[in-house]
Amino acid sequence: MELIHAEWPLRDKVICCSTTVNGGVSKGPYASLNLGAHVGDDAANVTENRQRLNSYLSKQLPYIKPVHWLNQTHSTKCVSLEASSNDKLNIPISADAAYSQSKAQPCVVMTADCMAIMLVDAAGTQIAAVHAGWRGLIDGVIENTLGQFICQKADIYAWFAPAISASNFEVGHDVADLFGAYPESLSSCDQENKYLLDLQLVASQKLTAVGVKHQYFANMCTYLSGNLFSHRRTTHQNFKACGRMANLIVIK
Structure with missing residues (x-):
């Protein structure tokens, strides 16, 4: 299984990584490690892919707990996994971020262009995974998480998982207007009445504004990387389906 690991000073305290398209059993537009159960893929294949991910992680952390998969709706809700019942693992929790203080409890969000931001305190005792598309980003999912x-915000570290780059993320006036407070994040593009939006820049500025200065970046564009799922690339190729990657963080 091919994973993209965070390059930051917390590797001895947490496992933090993103999956790629490789290592699963799904076919067609979902090939091969699709981890999303909501995108039209065969349910048995998604189950097998999730089991493969868990088995891979178990080799690094034998006592790792099952993943609480989220039902992501571009909301600002952050769920504390300590408050979630372990007997309801098969029922997705409706939220767009997950927080935990428990060892071996993964916090996971799925993406296929949207930002995923992994957070951990300097002591390695608190973690969170944030799904931040443009709607959740502007509405406050980062702040809620x-x-x-x-702890002090200065003691929090952030890792930006692979996401769509500004040069490939076109938006219309309706979305661009929402980001008027972040003029550096917007630039013109070749298409009339369209703008290029830098979601990562907005998120970074939001983090910096509240004191989160330790920021690290995968610097990988999902749209341009053939080993990553990209909903926008798939749409431009006239396909109607796209798999999902998992972005996770877990305390060792």
């Missing part, structure tokens, strides 16, 4: 942390 940071509110779960019991």
Whole structure:
């Protein structure tokens, strides 16, 4: 299984990584490691892919707990996994971020262009995974997640998983207008009445504004990387389906 690991100073305290398209059993546009159960893929293949991911992680962390998969709706809700019942693992939790203080409990969000931001405190005792598309980003999903942390914001580290780059993320006036407070994030593009939006820049500025100065970046564009799922690339290729990657963080 091919994973993209965070390059940051917390590797001895947490496992933090993103999956790629490789290592699963799904076919067609979902090939091969699709981890999304909501995108039209065969349910048995998704189950097998998730089991493969768990088995891979178990080799690194033998006591790792099952993943609480989220039902992501571009909301600002952050769920504390300590408050979630382990007997409901097969029922997705409706939220766009997950927080935990428990060892071996993964926090996971799925993406196929949207940002995934992994957070951990310097002590390695608190973690969170954030799904931030443009809607959740502007509405406050990052701020809501940071509110779960019991520490100074200066003690929080952030890793930006692979996501669509600004040069490939065109938006219309309706979306661009929402980001008027972040003029550096918007630039013109070749298409009339369209703009290029830098989601990562907005997120970075939001983190910096509240004191999260330790920021690290995968610097990989999902749209341009053939080993990553990209909903926008798939749409431009006239396909109607696209798999999902998992972005996860877990305390060792």
